[in-house]
Amino acid sequence: MAQGTRVSRAGRWWRSTPRLIRRFSIVLLVFGAALAGTGLWLDRTGWWEDHGFLGNLVSSFTSLCFGVPTALLVLSHLGNAQADARQTYRAEDQARRGVHEFQAALTRIFDVVDIADLATRAQSMRRSVRRLRQLDDTDASAATHFFQSFNDLLELGPTPSPAYTEPATFRDLAGDRWQWKRIETWHVRVETQWRVLSEETRPKVHEFHLPWLAPSPAALGQLAARRLLNEDGRNPWRLPEGCTDADAGEAMEHFLYDLQILSQTAQTLSGLYPSAPTSPSISPSA
Numbered sequence: 001m002a003q004g005t006r007v008s009r010a011g012r013w014w015r016s017t018p019r020l021i022r023r024f025s026i027v028l029l030v031f032g033a034a035l036a037g038t039g040l041w042l043d044r045t046g047w048w049e050d051h052g053f054l055g056n057l058v059s060s061f062t063s064l065c066f067g068v069p070t071a072l073l074v075l076s077h078l079g080n081a082q083a084d085a086r087q088t089y090r091a092e093d094q095a096r097r098g099v100h101e102f103q104a105a106l107t108r109i110f111d112v113v114d115i116a117d118l119a120t121r122a123q124s125m126r127r128s129v130r131r132l133r134q135l136d137d138t139d140a141s142a143a144t145h146f147f148q149s150f151n152d153l154l155e156l157g158p159t160p161s162p163a164y165t166e167p168a169t170f171r172d173l174a175g176d177r178w179q180w181k182r183i184e185t186w187h188v189r190v191e192t193q194w195r196v197l198s199e200e201t202r203p204k205v206h207e208f209h210l211p212w213l214a215p216s217p218a219a220l221g222q223l224a225a226r227r228l229l230n231e232d233g234r235n236p237w238r239l240p241e242g243c244t245d246a247d248a249g250e251a252m253e254h255f256l257y258d259l260q261i262l263s264q265t266a267q268t269l270s271g272l273y274p275s276a277p278t279s280p281s282i283s284p285s286a
Helices: 002-015 019-045 052-107 115-133 140-153 170-174 177-207 215-227 245-272
Strands: none
Touching: 019 052, 052 115, 052 177, 052 245, 115 140, 115 245, 140 170, 170 245, 177 215, 177 245, 215 245
16 A cells, blocks of 8 residues: 555656656667667676777766756756745735724724724624624614713814814714714725635635635635625615614614624634744845
């Protein structure tokens, strides 16, 4: 069994050698074997005794016929191994860069320490808005407390004017065009970076057998990225006509859920590719 495995590996190794090198090596090895056989036969007859220089020349050429194929085969595979290592390194660096930029896009408008903090706070606020929705009557103090926490989470930059008031209800949030404009820009960035991860980075890391998301978290992340602020009833800044406060609360809960899933996905990816992206000019051989 072990011998069969070694033979199989040797066959794959030989087939992976470039065709031109294989043909050239076969020709040289056959010619070298013919020279060696002829030389041994002539040596037994004593013919070389009067042809010393020619004997040395044929001996050197015979050695060349065996040495050159060996060198070509070894060097070609060393070169292929180096090229594979360089491409793997580039794919890994591309993954680090993509994960880093996706995290930066997600956290861009939030006052958080890192992506783990964003995931935790989104989950906590989602529970808060769920409790708010479960109240029988509208609880102004509970809603005020929720929006204070939500406004503290957002970091949208300088307000448009000193008279600007942060939203204190779902209706206020739906009518805040200034806030929505910044949320919309953030959403485009997140969508773009997710598309880069899904369509460019993921196929590359799979090609070089590098780690990536397990199927279930990957599917959840893909669904959250598709739904984030896109589907009806999942965007608290753009509510359909005739929606109720309960509908608005549900939209907020959907938004926070999608944000939580994407943050957790980014957190998982950062565990696989934890370091910041390196300079493109750096290579393993540098």
